[in-house]
Amino acid sequence: MSQEKFWVLLSKKLSAEADSEELKELENLIHNHPEWQYAIQNLEDLWKHSSQKDSLQGEDAFMLHLHRMTELNIPFGDEPAEIPAVPVTKVRKLKWYWAAAAIIAVAGLFVFGKSILTSHTDESLAYKEANEISTRPGSKSKIQLPDGSIVMLNSGSKLIYNKDYGIDNREVTLVGEGFFDVKKNKEKPFIIHTADINIKVLGTVFNVKAYPEDKKTETSLIRGSIEVTIKNRPNDKIILSPSEKLVVENGVITDAKLNSQREDVVTGSTVLNTVMAVNKLKYSPVDSSVAETLWIENKLVFRDESFEELAMRMQRWYDVSISIQDEQLAVKRLSGIFERETIEQALEALKISIPFRYEKVGNKIIIHQ
Amino acid sequence: MESVDLPLLTSMLENDHIKRLLTAVALNNDQAAYKELFLLLHSRLKQFTYSILKSGEEAEELVSDLFIRIWEKRDQLTTIESPLLYFYATAKNLAFNRISKQKRQQNLAPEEWLVQLNSIYFDPEQLMMTEEMMRQIRQAVNDLPPRCRIIFKLVKEDGLKYREVAELLQLSVKTVEAQMAIALRRIGKGMHLDIKAAEQPRQTPKNS
Numbered sequence: 228m229s230q231e232k233f234w235v236l237l238s239k240k241l242s243a244e245a246d247s248e249e250l251k252e253l254e255n256l257i258h259n260h261p262e263w264q265y266a267i268q269n270l271e272d273l274w275k276h277s278s279q280k281d282s283l284q285g286e287d288a289f290m291l292h293l294h295r296m297t298e299l300n301i302p303f304g305d306e307p308a309e310i311p312a313v314p315v316t317k318v319r320k321l322k323w324y325w326a327a328a329a330i331i332a333v334a335g336l337f338v339f340g341k342s343i344l345t346s347h348t349d350e351s352l353a354y355k356e357a358n359e360i361s362t363r364p365g366s367k368s369k370i371q372l373p374d375g376s377i378v379m380l381n382s383g384s385k386l387i388y389n390k391d392y393g394i395d396n397r398e399v400t401l402v403g404e405g406f407f408d409v410k411k412n413k414e415k416p417f418i419i420h421t422a423d424i425n426i427k428v429l430g431t432v433f434n435v436k437a438y439p440e441d442k443k444t445e446t447s448l449i450r451g452s453i454e455v456t457i458k459n460r461p462n463d464k465i466i467l468s469p470s471e472k473l474v475v476e477n478g479v480i481t482d483a484k485l486n487s488q489r490e491d492v493v494t495g496s497t498v499l500n501t502v503m504a505v506n507k508l509k510y511s512p513v514d515s516s517v518a519e520t521l522w523i524e525n526k527l528v529f530r531d532e533s534f535e536e537l538a539m540r541m542q543r544w545y546d547v548s549i550s551i552q553d554e555q556l557a558v559k560r561l562s563g564i565f566e567r568e569t570i571e572q573a574l575e576a577l578k579i580s581i582p583f584r585y586e587k588v589g590n591k592i593i594i595h596q
Numbered sequence: 597m598e599s600v601d602l603p604l605l606t607s608m609l610e611n612d613h614i615k616r617l618l619t620a621v622a623l624n625n626d627q628a629a630y631k632e633l634f635l636l637l638h639s640r641l642k643q644f645t646y647s648i649l650k651s652g653e654e655a656e657e658l659v660s661d662l663f664i665r666i667w668e669k670r671d672q673l674t675t676i677e678s679p680l681l682y683f684y685a686t687a688k689n690l691a692f693n694r695i696s697k698q699k700r701q702q703n704l705a706p707e708e709w710l711v712q713l714n715s716i717y718f719d720p721e722q723l724m725m726t727e728e729m730m731r732q733i734r735q736a737v738n739d740l741p742p743r744c745r746i747i748f749k750l751v752k753e754d755g756l757k758y759r760e761v762a763e764l765l766q767l768s769v770k771t772v773e774a775q776m777a778i779a780l781r782r783i784g785k786g787m788h789l790d791i792k793a794a795e796q797p798r799q800t801p802k803n804s
Contacts, residue, residue, distance in 0.1 A: 235773055235777040237777075238777050238780040239773065241752075241780070242751045242757075244758050266784060269787050270783065273783070285638050288634075288660075289635060289638070291656075292664075296664060296667070301664055301668065303627070450627050469628060
C-alpha cells in the first residue's frame with residue numbers, strides 16, 4: 228500500500244467515486260492506523276461542510292436575468308408570443324386559470340359601466356373620457372377589455388379605463404382588488420395606477436389589492452414579470468418574479484389625496500420612504516392554490532391574518548359593516564376559508580377560535596369581548 | 597465512518613433533481629422550476645465562468661445567456677444525459693467563444709484559469725481543530741496548483757463526478773483521480789495527517 232494509494236482512495240471516498248472494494252481497502256488501511264483516525268475524521272467533516280448558499284444574491288441575479296430576457300424580447304410567459312422577431316420554439320397552451328375562472332358563477336353581480344367625464348386626479352387619465360366599472364360590496368365582476376385582457380374585479384372595487392384604451396395606450400386605474408390576465412403587447416405596456424403604486428406589465432397574470440381603507444397595497448405575481456413603481460419613491464423600480472408578492476404600506480398619498488384631490492402636489496410630504504417588502508407567495512400543499520387569488524373562485528381565504536384585517540375583508544365580502552370594540556380581539560390572528568357560509572355562520576365559526584360576543588342590527592355588526 | 601453513502605446520495609439526488617427540473621421546464625414551461633434551476637446553479641456557474649473570463653460582470657451576463665438558451669431550447673432538454681456536465685460544458689463553450697470573439701486569447705489551459713475556492717469554512721463549534729490547524733489548512737488550499745484547484749473545486753464544491761470533470765477539462769479520469777489525491781494530501785498535511793505508508797508497519801495486528 229503506497230501512500231499515494233491511500234490519498235487516492237480517501238479522495239474517491241469523499242467524492243463518492245469509490246466502489247465497494249475500494250471502500251473496503253480503505254477501511255482496512257485506516258483500521259491498521261488508528262492514529263490517522265482523528266485527522267481523517269476532520270477531513271471528512273471539512274468535506275461535508277458545504278458552503279452556505281447566498282440565496283439573496285441568487286434572487287437578485289434571477290430578477291436581473293428576467294429583466295434582461297424582457298429587454299431582449301424573449302417571451303417568458305404562457306401565452307403564444309406575438310412578436311415574431313424572436314424565434315419561439317413552440318406555441319404554448321393557455322393554462323387552466325381562465326378555463327377555471329370562466330365557469331365560476333358570479334352570482335349576485337352588480338355592475339354598472341358608465342361613461343363619465345373624469346374628474347379624478349391621475350395625470351395619465353385626466354381630461355380623457357373614461358369607462359368606469361365598479362362592484363358593490365358582496366359582488367364581483369369579470370371584465371374583458373378591448374384588447375382581450377381580462378380583469379376579475381373583487382367586491383367593492385372600481386376599474387377605470389379610457390375610451391381610447393388599446394389605441395394609444397393600455398392604462399387603467401384600480402381602486403380595490405383585481406385579478407389580471409393581461410394580453411401580451413410589447414409596444415403598448417399595460418399600466419395599472421393605484422393610489423400608492425404604478426404597475427407596468429408586458430403580459431402576465433397577477434393580483435392587485437389596493438383598497439383605500441386597507442393599510443397596505445399588495446401585488447401578487449402568478450406568472451410572467453411585472454415592474455412596480457411606488458408613487459412616492461419614483462426612482463425605485465421593483466421587478467417581481469413569479470410567486471412573489473410585493474406589500475407596500477399605504478402611505479401619506481392616500482390620506483393627502485382624500486384631502487387635496489391632487490396627488491401630484493403631495494411630493495413635499497415629510498414621510499418619503501414608504502415601507503415595503505417582497506414576500507414569497509405560499510402555495511397550499513394540498514391543491515397548490517394561492518390564498519391571494521382564491522377570491523376568484525368565490526372563496527374568502529385568510530391565512531394568518533389579524534381579525535382587524537379579516538373584518539375589513541368581510542365587510543366587502545358580505546356587504547356589512549363590522550366594528551371590533553376590543554383592541555385585544557382586533558390583533559388576534561386567524562386562518563380559514565369561507566365559501567358558502569352566511570355572515571352569521573362565519574361569525575359563529577370565528578367564535579370557536581377566538582371567543583367573542585356580537586350584536587347585529589341590520590347591516591351593522593358590533594363585536595366585543 | 598459509517599456515513600459513506602452520504603455524498604454519493606446527495607450527488608445522485610442533485611443530478612436527478614436537475615433532470616426533474618429540466619423536464620418540468622421542457623414539458624410544462626414551468627417557470628417556478630426554471631427559477632429553481634437558476635437559483636441552484638447560478639453562483640456555481642458564475643464562479644466557474646469567472647475563472648475563465650476573469651470578469652464578474654461578464655460572468656454574470658454569460659450565465660444569463662446560458663439560461664436564456666436553456667429557456668429557448670427547452671423542448672430539447674429532456675434528452676440530456678448528464679445535466680450538470682451539460683451546464684458546465686455549455687458555460688465553458690460560451691466563455692471560450694466570448695474570449696475568442698474579443699480576440700483576447702485562444703482557449704485557456706486550465707492552468708491559466710483563475711479559480712476561487714470558497715468552501716473551506718471553519719466552524720470551530722463543529723470541527724475539532726485548533727486555530728493554527730485551520731490556518732494551515734487554509735494555506736494548503738490557497739497554495740494548490742491551478743489545475744489541481746479547478747479539479748478540486750469542480751468535484752468538491754460543484755458536485756461533478758470525476759468522469760464529468762475529465763470530459764469537461766479534456767483530461768483522463770486517472771489524471772483527475774491523481775489531482776484529487778494531491779489536493780487532499782496537501783490539506784491533510786495541514787492537519788498533521790502525515791501518511792508515511794512505507795515506514796508504517798503494514799501488518800499491525802488487529803486489536804480485539
